[in-house]
Amino acid sequence: MSQESKDTDSSTQDFTAYSIIAKKRDGGKLSSEEIKWFISGLTEGRIADYQMSALLMAIYLRGMDTEETAALTDFMLYSGKVLTFEGQNVIDKHSTGGVGDKTSFILAPIAAACGVKVPMISGRGLGHTGGTVDKSEAIPGFKTDLPFEDFQKYVIEHGICMIGQTGEIAPADKKIYALRDVTATIESIPLITASIMSKKLAEGANGLVMDVKTGHGAFMEKKEDAKKLAESLTATGLRFGRNMMTSITDMSQPLGHAIGNSLEIIECIEILKGKGPSDCRDLSLHLAGGMVLLAGLAKTLEEGIEKAKAVVADGSALKVFRDMIERQGGDPEVCEDYTKLPLAQEKTEILSNANGYIHRIDALAMGLHCVDLGGGRKVQSDAVDPGVGFVLHKKVGDKIEAGESLLTVYHNKDQQKLVEHLKDSILGHDIKIDSKKPDVEPLIYETHVNWSQKNV
Amino acid sequence: MSQESKDTDSSTQDFTAYSIIAKKRDGGKLSSEEIKWFISGLTEGRIADYQMSALLMAIYLRGMDTEETAALTDFMLYSGKVLTFEGQNVIDKHSTGGVGDKTSFILAPIAAACGVKVPMISGRGLGHTGGTVDKSEAIPGFKTDLPFEDFQKYVIEHGICMIGQTGEIAPADKKIYALRDVTATIESIPLITASIMSKKLAEGANGLVMDVKTGHGAFMEKKEDAKKLAESLTATGLRFGRNMMTSITDMSQPLGHAIGNSLEIIECIEILKGKGPSDCRDLSLHLAGGMVLLAGLAKTLEEGIEKAKAVVADGSALKVFRDMIERQGGDPEVCEDYTKLPLAQEKTEILSNANGYIHRIDALAMGLHCVDLGGGRKVQSDAVDPGVGFVLHKKVGDKIEAGESLLTVYHNKDQQKLVEHLKDSILGHDIKIDSKKPDVEPLIYETHVNWSQKNV
Numbered sequence: 001m002s003q004e005s006k007d008t009d010s011s012t013q014d015f016t017a018y019s020i021i022a023k024k025r026d027g028g029k030l031s032s033e034e035i036k037w038f039i040s041g042l043t044e045g046r047i048a049d050y051q052m053s054a055l056l057m058a059i060y061l062r063g064m065d066t067e068e069t070a071a072l073t074d075f076m077l078y079s080g081k082v083l084t085f086e087g088q089n090v091i092d093k094h095s096t097g098g099v100g101d102k103t104s105f106i107l108a109p110i111a112a113a114c115g116v117k118v119p120m121i122s123g124r125g126l127g128h129t130g131g132t133v134d135k136s137e138a139i140p141g142f143k144t145d146l147p148f149e150d151f152q153k154y155v156i157e158h159g160i161c162m163i164g165q166t167g168e169i170a171p172a173d174k175k176i177y178a179l180r181d182v183t184a185t186i187e188s189i190p191l192i193t194a195s196i197m198s199k200k201l202a203e204g205a206n207g208l209v210m211d212v213k214t215g216h217g218a219f220m221e222k223k224e225d226a227k228k229l230a231e232s233l234t235a236t237g238l239r240f241g242r243n244m245m246t247s248i249t250d251m252s253q254p255l256g257h258a259i260g261n262s263l264e265i266i267e268c269i270e271i272l273k274g275k276g277p278s279d280c281r282d283l284s285l286h287l288a289g290g291m292v293l294l295a296g297l298a299k300t301l302e303e304g305i306e307k308a309k310a311v312v313a314d315g316s317a318l319k320v321f322r323d324m325i326e327r328q329g330g331d332p333e334v335c336e337d338y339t340k341l342p343l344a345q346e347k348t349e350i351l352s353n354a355n356g357y358i359h360r361i362d363a364l365a366m367g368l369h370c371v372d373l374g375g376g377r378k379v380q381s382d383a384v385d386p387g388v389g390f391v392l393h394k395k396v397g398d399k400i401e402a403g404e405s406l407l408t409v410y411h412n413k414d415q416q417k418l419v420e421h422l423k424d425s426i427l428g429h430d431i432k433i434d435s436k437k438p439d440v441e442p443l444i445y446e447t448h449v450n451w452s453q454k455n456v
Numbered sequence: 457m458s459q460e461s462k463d464t465d466s467s468t469q470d471f472t473a474y475s476i477i478a479k480k481r482d483g484g485k486l487s488s489e490e491i492k493w494f495i496s497g498l499t500e501g502r503i504a505d506y507q508m509s510a511l512l513m514a515i516y517l518r519g520m521d522t523e524e525t526a527a528l529t530d531f532m533l534y535s536g537k538v539l540t541f542e543g544q545n546v547i548d549k550h551s552t553g554g555v556g557d558k559t560s561f562i563l564a565p566i567a568a569a570c571g572v573k574v575p576m577i578s579g580r581g582l583g584h585t586g587g588t589v590d591k592s593e594a595i596p597g598f599k600t601d602l603p604f605e606d607f608q609k610y611v612i613e614h615g616i617c618m619i620g621q622t623g624e625i626a627p628a629d630k631k632i633y634a635l636r637d638v639t640a641t642i643e644s645i646p647l648i649t650a651s652i653m654s655k656k657l658a659e660g661a662n663g664l665v666m667d668v669k670t671g672h673g674a675f676m677e678k679k680e681d682a683k684k685l686a687e688s689l690t691a692t693g694l695r696f697g698r699n700m701m702t703s704i705t706d707m708s709q710p711l712g713h714a715i716g717n718s719l720e721i722i723e724c725i726e727i728l729k730g731k732g733p734s735d736c737r738d739l740s741l742h743l744a745g746g747m748v749l750l751a752g753l754a755k756t757l758e759e760g761i762e763k764a765k766a767v768v769a770d771g772s773a774l775k776v777f778r779d780m781i782e783r784q785g786g787d788p789e790v791c792e793d794y795t796k797l798p799l800a801q802e803k804t805e806i807l808s809n810a811n812g813y814i815h816r817i818d819a820l821a822m823g824l825h826c827v828d829l830g831g832g833r834k835v836q837s838d839a840v841d842p843g844v845g846f847v848l849h850k851k852v853g854d855k856i857e858a859g860e861s862l863l864t865v866y867h868n869k870d871q872q873k874l875v876e877h878l879k880d881s882i883l884g885h886d887i888k889i890d891s892k893k894p895d896v897e898p899l900i901y902e903t904h905v906n907w908s909q910k911n912v
Contacts, residue, residue, distance in 0.1 A: 018639075018640050021640035057514050182474060184514075
């Protein structure tokens with residue numbers, strides 16, 4: 001009798017939004033059927049936004065285990081179009097985002113030049129972190145709104161294509177993310193995992209390289225949270241039969257020297273030419289090496305990194321980048337002539353007011369300053385000015401003398417007052433100089449490679 | 457400098473829905489300004505329902521202290537009309553609701569007959585608990601939609617008036633309660649406190665008697681939760697300068713014998729005539745005694761109860777009730793002739809199938825059975841049939857023999873099948889009979905009287 005009524009309870013007929021919210025509110029574990037019933041109800045209009053947001057807050061505060069997270073990911077994934085690619089060498093990369101994080105433009109051509117197929121669907125920036133699509137649009141003519149047919153064809157034939165997110169991929173994520181964004185339920189590991197993984201799994205890659213950033217400019221400020229997110233992403237990826245590499249990397253200071261869309265594209269091309277700042281270059285090679293490894297084209301991560309270095313050295317990675325720009329309607333001459341990229345007319349140097357060593361460059365503050373200049377978005381609908389930004393001349397640990405330039409601000413003519421304000425903020429607290437040499441945080445804290453049993 | 461920026465943060469200009477939700481989500485204490493900004497935003501349409509429900513879930517899981525609860529109460533209270541009465545002897549009573557809980561109709565005339573002014577604004581029932589307004593509407597012609605002018609006039613001139621809740625009193629509570637009802641955020645002590653107190657304070661009484669029920673048929677099933685709610689109600693009442701009496705009372709079995717609107721009105725009249733079941737009579741006298749005490753018309757609760765007993769014995773409480781019915785358009789002859797009340801045509805006895813003692817009468821189950829018969833509401837828009845219900849012939853602790861009637865079901869002709877189903881449920885598990893004499897729970901667990909410093 002009690003067994004019978006238990007069975008009845010697990011049929012979808014008896015589910016109510018109330019009972020599911022109450023179960024999670026009280027710390028219970030939601031069944032796959034309950035999650036499916038709720039998420040499909042949201043997309044069908046049976047579940048109201050205010051019920052979803054109550055559940056989101058309950059999930060935020062009570063958590064979800066790997067099984068629940070995988071079920072949530074699954075239903076978000078199949079809420080839209082799901083692409084598939086033949087072959088094991090299709091590898092995608094995702095970064096949780098940061099300031100000056102432009103590695104996609106470097107590692108994708110490198111991996112493709114090594115024989116990896118790289119299907120890359122990226123987002124736009126919001127708040128202090130930039131977006132890959134916004135950066136790509138600094139390249140005159142470059143199109144990211146290609147149809148899926150072209151996207152799949154280019155990946156298969158040429159090994160690389162970069163497009164923007166569309167409403168067709170994981171539409172449930174779009175709806176849920178919009179709610180999380182206004183209800184303070186963003187920073188939840190199961191919700192972040194489901195949001196990232198539903199999109200990444202829909203793109204059809206067989207392996208995923210995940211760059212989970214930590215530090216003041218990152219989504220996951222604390223290292224232990226970044227580690228938990230990396231573990232959650234890995235567990236979910238493995239459940240879906242994906243090979244996974246996760247790296248936890250530093251975002252306490254901006255990555256590389258350039259912040260701002262055109263300036264970042266220039267830095268990417270420089271690195272593809274074997275030049276550019278070492279931190280951004282090293283991280284790009286590390287992640288590209290992981291893609292080569294997951295694709296089965298190297299036996300170890302070290303071998304993958306060596307292969308990545310080789311395609312930079314022989315110019316083939318740059319050629320892949322150049323060809324991709326041309327194929328997607330952009331002007332490939334930007335690779336040789338940086339003046340083809342839109343750059344702000346004015347440059348102002350910010351000079352050090354002290355002798356010593358750089359102790360801190362606040363990534364979050366620098367990202368927000370770039371938004372203030374018009375280089376990013378405060379709200380979804382803002383236009384982005386690709387020409388503005390910063391080039392840092394010093395990084396944490398570097399020695400500097402009073403009067404030496406800390407960084408160059410690229411700005412428009414009418415922004416003199418704003419630049420004065422930025423200067424006060426930067427010299428006042430965003431960049432800290434001290435007489436003692438600081439301990440420098442490592443660039444890459446840890447890396448884990450996990451092979452899915454399905455592919456082993 | 458840091459002081460300055462702190463001051464800026466506390467100005468309403470800088471509030472965002474996100475930051476307030478996030479603060480409560482992280483267990484922080486909301487300032488009075490933040491609560492005001494959020495609640496006024498909800499009523500003005502600046503805050504969306506999905507943001508309110510996220511905050512409600514955060515409050516449910518993180519709690520609120522007395523100061524926050526008082527601030528929430530305050531802004532909900534002043535979202536609508538606030539009545540005031542001169543003099544200290546204006547006392548209201550509130551019950552957290554239960555099955556067979558009809559004490560309002562007994563204690564209000566008793567208190568009024570003792571000289572207390574009783575302004576009573578009541579709600580309708582939903583789910584297993586009945587509503588005072590529904591019960592009053594069993595009396596032919598009785599009107600509860602009087603204008604506030606008449607309400608105030610009748611309270612002042614005659615000491616008693618009973619009306620239904622209107623959208624003019626605490627409209628923010630109405631909106632918030634509707635959201636809580638569908639987002640599993642009902643059972644939160646600060647939210648319950650603010651909901652009850654915003655309405656009760658708006659009614660202008662100077663003292664409040666609170667009957668906080670506990671047990672399987674109550675809102676607060678566990679005694680410790682009922683105790684916490686009683687403490688929260690008291691603390692909030694005292695902050696608003698009200699004298700408070702709170703009693704924690706049993707709702708593990710229905711109160712009295714009658715469940716169903718007309719049947720309950722009959723039971724009330726019987727008790728006002730000095731008859732009727734002892735539990736319902738004793739509780740009504742206890743609460744009425746508390747109202748007499750808070751009104752300053754008795755020195756002790758015991759003296760208040762003695763005065764209450766006296767006005768029952770001399771018939772003056774019944775006369776107050778009769779006059780109130782007449783004044784509010786109802787037929788006062790119901791007091792003498794119960795056939796004037798609508799009663800279902802059919803009666804079915806449910807006979808005991810065992811010898812022994814009654815160990816349990818499940819109040820929740822009996823309340824839901826009454827709803828099934830049409831005597832209550834599953835959803836807000838349901839009509840209520842005043843004629844159906846139950847009269848219990850035995851209560852917990854009573855001896856019974858097989859074949860003796862446990863209860864009478866009052867039902868309509870087309871409900872035979874439903875009655876058979878109820879019978880199985882009642883004999884199967886809702887009423888439990890055992891050979892050993894049970895320990896009977898006390899009717900009143902504890903009572904606390906607290907005087908506001910403003911009035912002392």
